[in-house]
Amino acid sequence: MAQDLHPPAYLTDTDELVFLIEEVPRKLRRLFDASTARFGLTRTQWRALAYIFRTPGLTQTELAKCLELERASVGHVIDQLEGADYVERRAMEGNRRVWTLHLQPKAMQILPALREEAEAVYQRLFAGVSKDETAMLKRLLGTMSTNLEP
Amino acid sequence: MAQDLHPPAYLTDTDELVFLIEEVPRKLRRLFDASTARFGLTRTQWRALAYIFRTPGLTQTELAKCLELERASVGHVIDQLEGADYVERRAMEGNRRVWTLHLQPKAMQILPALREEAEAVYQRLFAGVSKDETAMLKRLLGTMSTNLEP
DNA sequence: GCTTTACCGTAAGACGTCTTACATTATGAT
DNA sequence: ATCATAATGTAAGACGTCTTACGGTAAAGC
Known part of the structure; x- marks a missing residue:
């Protein structure tokens, strides 16, 4: 069996970061959809x-x-x-x-x-992340979003 | 015409951050797909x-x-x-x-x-973001990804 | 006024991913 | 050995979003 490699060394540091940028919302979406599914x-x-x-x-x-x-x-x-x-x-x-x-x-x-459902999800998402850190996260993502503007 | 509100005041600060968490990969995906489309x-x-x-x-x-x-x-x-x-x-x-x-x-x-295509996209994505900041971003997203683990 | 341009929503179809169910094959328990 | 359970990949269908093309309406130019 092929060795477990997360992520492979061939991929750069930046690749890893970009994969995380995509992974978090994917997991988030899944969790949130499950939470709101009861409302259809x-x-x-x-x-x-x-x-x-x-x-x-x-x-x-x-x-x-x-x-x-x-x-x-x-x-x-x-x-x-x-x-x-x-x-x-x-x-x-x-x-x-x-x-x-x-x-x-x-x-x-x-x-x-x-x-209420949303707040529960958020609490889980940001566990162990400080107020300062969320602020920085917001600032960085904002910059990146602007960078990608057409 | 309804006033432009990005985002509406009804939505919390955390909502805004979560929307950003989803917005960046969406834009990124669009740009990247365009870049690699020439290869099919x-x-x-x-x-x-x-x-x-x-x-x-x-x-x-x-x-x-x-x-x-x-x-x-x-x-x-x-x-x-x-x-x-x-x-x-x-x-x-x-x-x-x-x-x-x-x-x-x-x-x-x-x-x-x-x-090469990937590097060009990354350069645009992280314009104005320092090495320290990308490191912090990676750490925070890593924490959040772990938080969402089943 | 008339024509052109821009805007708004819809229709149709493509695409990527997911879920569920399934057939095949390995593994492990007895 | 046999049988139950788990692992692997596939099939079929649902869903959400996108792109392109279009019809209807408003606004702007002339």
Whole structure:
């Protein structure tokens, strides 16, 4: 059997770091999806609800920017949320191209519970990481995100 | 038009950080895929090649652990790489359940160029980030990855 | 006013990954 | 030896996202 090598010596130090950058969100997504599964919601759906809660009347394109998804993907998410009676599309007066998005009562009811789930996941994620360290992490990731901007 | 809010005040500081943790790899993946597209390879395929290069004779299950993918997904990746003559499945003597994975000459030829592409992406990603900071980033992400271990 | 351009959402299809179920083969217990 | 259990890879199908192309609408140029 081939020896266990994590990671192989051929890969550079930077490779290892980049793999970590991808590994953490993958694990996080898995955990979070499990946590919210009882509501029948995915992480993206939950994020969408959060943004619509904060800014009622959002358009899908605006939401796409918030979620960093394509418009078509957001349309799909909203299809789901509308079908489950969490979200309502309303025509915007004066602009018949766009929908405005609003939460239904059913969504308002579950948001607090979802928040609790999120906090539980975060607590686990950041165990042993200090406030200063999370601040630095945020700053570094922010720089990197900007660096990758088109 | 709804005001631009990135991120909305409703979302906590931690939410923002978690969103960044997901945003960076997403942008990174997009950039990297564009860089390697000229070879007709995705990032995952390239990573698979790198691991097989380092440890010839890997099994698919071992590779799945390296890549943090499921076995079925790796099987699919190897199907592709084998179809493109980058990889060869060979029977393992003494265990007829498993395949061992080996690079074809075609793969060996392109690895250096792929490495150059990767370095170019990394240089952009880490612009303005010091060596100490990348070390800290690695340590923090490592902790977080461990925290999320099942 | 009319035309062109830009914007918004949808449709259709591709792709990558996951889950579940399964067939084959090894391993270990008795 | 036999049988139960575990390991390995595959098959089939679901899901989320992306890309491309398109129709409808608004805004801007002329």
